[in-house]
Structure formats: C-alpha cells, structure tokens
Amino acid sequence: MYITDDGIKLNIKLDMPKGNPEKCPICVLIHGFTGHMEERHIVAVQEAMNEVGLAVLRIDMYGHGSSEGEFRNHTLYKWLSNGMAAIDYARSLDFVTDIYLCGHSQGGLTAMLLAGMERERVKALISLSPALVILDGARKGELLGKPFDPDNIPEELMSWDGRALSGNYVRAAQTLHIEDAAKRFDKPVMIVHGDQDEAVPVQYSIDAKDLYKDCRLELIKGDTHCYDNDLPAVLKVVKDFLNNNLKKNIG
Secondary structure, rough: OEEEOOOEEEEEEOOOOOOOOOOOOEEEOOOOOOOOOOHHHHHHHHHHHHHOOOOEEOOOOOOOOOOOOOHOOOOOOHHHHHHHHHHHHHHHHHOOEEEEEEEEEHHHHHHHHHHHHHOOEEEEEEEEEOOOOHHHHHOEEEEEOOOOOOOOOEEEEEOOOOEEEEEEHHHHHHHOOOOHHHHHOOOEEEEEEEEOOOOOOOOHHHHHOOOOOOEEEEEEEEOOOOOOHHHHHHHHHHHHHHHHHHHHHHO
C-alpha cells in the first residue's frame, strides 16, 4: 500500500492483531537511518505489538526502502512531514481508537519530535535507541564519523554505506531541539537503549529521560544499536509498557 506526502509515494504496511478486532489502537512504527520497514528488529517489534492487541502501521520513509525520494535529499523535516502524513492516515481508519508512536534510531528521534508536534493525537511514545546524537553532532560539527565546520556546512556528506547525503540534512538538524518537543509531550514515554550501542552513546537516552514528565528508561544489558544480542528483552519491555498503558486506558 502507499500513502502520498507532498506528491511523494510512501510505502506502508498495515499489520492487524489476531482476530481482526472491530476496534483497537494503532502504532505508527518508523525505521532508522539507511533502514526500512522489513528489518529484523522492526518486524519483531511489530509482531510484539500485534500480540498485545495493537494494529501497526509500518512506513518506509522518504528515500528509504520502497518509498519514493532520493536518499541524498532526505532530511528530518521530510521525515517529520512523512510521520504526520502517516498519523493522518491512521486517524482516517474506522477501527482506530488511539494512536501510539514508535521508532528506532533516526526513527526514534523522529517519533520523539513528532510526539511534541502531535501531542493531542498521540497516546504514548516508545523510542528505541533514539539517535539524539544527530542533533548534537549537527550543531557541534561531527556527524557520520567525520568532522566538519558547523558554520560552513559542506554541500555533501557520505553515509557509512557509501551513499552521498546533502548538506541540507545537517542544516535541518541544526534547527531541531528535543528539549522543546519533550516539554510539549506529557503522556507516557518509554526509551529503550542497549548499553553497548556502538552507533549512539547510551548517555543520550539517560539524559533524555529527565526531559519528560512521565518517562520509563530501559537499558538492555550487553546489547547493540539494533539489538543483535538480546532482542527478546526489548520485546518484553515493549509489551509490558503497552499492556500497562492499555490497562490504564480501559480503566
């Protein structure tokens, strides 16, 4: 299936919980930088959410997976616009009761920023290995492992997979502040981070916890950025968080 955002076709997939209930909540699930909706950890989280009774709307973001747009030209602005389009689509579905947000890495950062923007529509937020280092690195001049002058942004950077990335990616990131988004979102939040993350230092998530009014931080011992060592532990805390919030909403 596809939805359209500003003329760009975005690949989406809707996964329903068992029994196809007449009414249920839905979670918009966003992959990370260079990723896509069919990655092992994304699919595993989707299946865990289906198990506890949520529908899941997975989306390939601009320039990623099977969606249109060139990777080189993607920015967090474009991803935020994509996220809002996905939320609008989810809200149009007759069976949807509440909307949850979840993302991994750059998708986790995007979900955190989106929650502040869509605070009246989003019931709760789960951020997995959020790449807050992107915002910090863009302002300090160190991103993708390479230093640059943050006041004279290069026209092109290189991703670790060899693909070029426009300097506009940095220009957009420099203007975004997680502190502002967190202040605007006072509903339940859970941040999950492997304490051996090789891509995003875990300290970013430890510090982010204190930005939110109602935040649970789960550190997965010995695990990596994409949860290569203990994905079941991640799924367990995700299901526990959702079950607790579903019970509160029913009550």
